[in-house]
Amino acid sequence: MRPLLLGLLVAACATPDEHGTTTGGHETATVTLTAEQAAFGCMLMGTGASTHVMCNHGHSISFRSENLWERHRALAANGVVEGSEADLMMADPTGHMGAALPEPLTPMVQARVGERLRIRLVSYGPQIHDFHVHGHWWKSADGPADVRELLPAQVYDGVEFFAGAGAESPEPRSGPGDWMYHCHVEPHIASGMWGVMRVRPAGATDGLDAAGRYALELPTPLGASGQTIDVFVAAVETPLAIAREVLPGAKELSTVERLARIYVPLADQTAFDAATAKSVRGLLSTQRETWQPWALVLRQGTTVKVHLKNLLPDAPATLHPHGVKTAIGSDGTTPESVAKPGGGVVTYEWTADTAGTWPLHDHARTLENLGRGLFAALVVKSPEDEKRITRDYLLVFHDYDHDWFMGFEPGASGGGGH
Numbered sequence: 553m554r555p556l557l558l559g560l561l562v563a564a565c566a567t568p569d570e571h572g573t574t575t576g577g578h579e580t581a582t583v584t585l586t587a588e589q590a591a592f593g594c595m596l597m598g599t600g601a602s603t604h605v606m607c608n609h610g611h612s613i614s615f616r617s618e619n620l621w622e623r624h625r626a627l628a629a630n631g632v633v634e635g636s637e638a639d640l641m642m643a644d645p646t647g648h649m650g651a652a653l654p655e656p657l658t659p660m661v662q663a664r665v666g667e668r669l670r671i672r673l674v675s676y677g678p679q680i681h682d683f684h685v686h687g688h689w690w691k692s693a694d695g696p697a698d699v700r701e702l703l704p705a706q707v708y709d710g711v712e713f714f715a716g717a718g719a720e721s722p723e724p725r726s727g728p729g730d731w732m733y734h735c736h737v738e739p740h741i742a743s744g745m746w747g748v749m750r751v752r753p754a755g756a757t758d759g760l761d762a763a764g765r766y767a768l769e770l771p772t773p774l775g776a777s778g779q780t781i782d783v784f785v786a787a788v789e790t791p792l793a794i795a796r797e798v799l800p801g802a803k804e805l806s807t808v809e810r811l812a813r814i815y816v817p818l819a820d821q822t823a824f825d826a827a828t829a830k831s832v833r834g835l836l837s838t839q840r841e842t843w844q845p846w847a848l849v850l851r852q853g854t855t856v857k858v859h860l861k862n863l864l865p866d867a868p869a870t871l872h873p874h875g876v877k878t879a880i881g882s883d884g885t886t887p888e889s890v891a892k893p894g895g896g897v898v899t900y901e902w903t904a905d906t907a908g909t910w911p912l913h914d915h916a917r918t919l920e921n922l923g924r925g926l927f928a929a930l931v932v933k934s935p936e937d938e939k940r941i942t943r944d945y946l947l948v949f950h951d952y953d954h955d956w957f958m959g960f961e962p963g964a965s966g967g968g969g970h
């Protein structure tokens with residue numbers, strides 16, 4: 553048996569089902585993977601008679617997954633049998649093959665040639681990922697690098713270079729184009745963990761908003777050293793467009809919704825007091841194309857009072873910060889820092905005294921809530937960071953391959969399985 557297939561079957565055997573037990577089900581599986589499905593990162597899910605093949609099984613970047621198998625199927629449905637790798641991977645808004653594949657659902661990182669770009673990486677979930685970006689390298693503690701391993705809950709924010717140029721010089725080098733970034737664990741890239749870094753020509757204005765920013769850039773930091781500010785956020789359960797698939801007989805990629813649990817930032821106290829699960833879900837649907845995990849971006853030295861409202865129907869929620877100065881009752885792990893489901897409110901107080909990128913996540917029902925997406929990131933910027941970096945992005949690597957996230961009962965045919 554090829555190592556890839558073996559790895560997938562072992563992974564399938566170790567997958568917890570919705571009750572958290574290990575399936576151990578491959579001996580009794582009634583379905584097996586084809587070699588093609590295996591090569592594209594599909595997995596066997598479920599156990600015994602409910603065993604099924606799942607191709608959008610859950611390697612996502614910032615809640616979004618772009619499965620190469622589904623892109624292959626979309627090309628095939630349009631008569632492109634031998635699409636090149638570039639056909640599969642790259643966005644093709646002009647549709648030169650008559651079957652325009654949409655831009656990947658995964659986040660697009662954008663900058664102009666010569667602009668200093670920083671990509672902050674945070675990883676949640678049980679698996680190891682290996683970030684790689686094409687055509688560029690950065691200076692790491694060990695020397696020049698263009699890959700970086702991320703263990704679960706690990707952060708790396710040292711990916712920094714001049715777009716289309718070098719790590720230390722803005723002199724053009726690789727130049728403009730759609731460069732791929734991806735996890736270098738092959739089944740992970742195949743099953744969704746990749747995206748495009750669009751390097752635009754120097755001086756280009758396409759894609760910039762009125763403030764001169766690209767979609768998905770991190771927001772301007774809040775607060776100031778010595779200042780105390782209030783921030784408002786809700787935890788909500790919502791269907792989220794997170795992956796794509798080709799429905800039987802269709803010729804186009806359709807977005808697929810998963811039942812997610814996520815943090816949604818709210819504008820102020822009034823919005824916070826009025827927030828219901830329905831109103832917060834409504835807010836999300838108007839932001840669908842730009843939605844990404846909540847990033848709390850603060851200036852170094854800011855003290856923040858974070859007000860959390862738990863709008864989940866039946867699970868407790870907290871916010872557990874890494875890297876801040878806080879008291880035990882404000883760290884999101886003690887009984888007084890748990891917000892009860894159905895509208896419970898709790899306030900935390902943290903001082904962001906250490907610049908960097910930090911995990912920020914639920915710690916009330918860690919396995920289930922994180923598996924469904926209840927995580928964020930805390931970005932603390934020094935004055936030097938603000939001066940140096942032109943374009944600052946966050947990518948969150950996440951494995952959501954748990955049945956409970958997929959929103960279906962084992963044995964049912966829905967949920968994106970094929």
Ligand SMILES: [Cu+2]
Nearest residue numbers: 681735737740
């Ligand atoms: Cu990976």
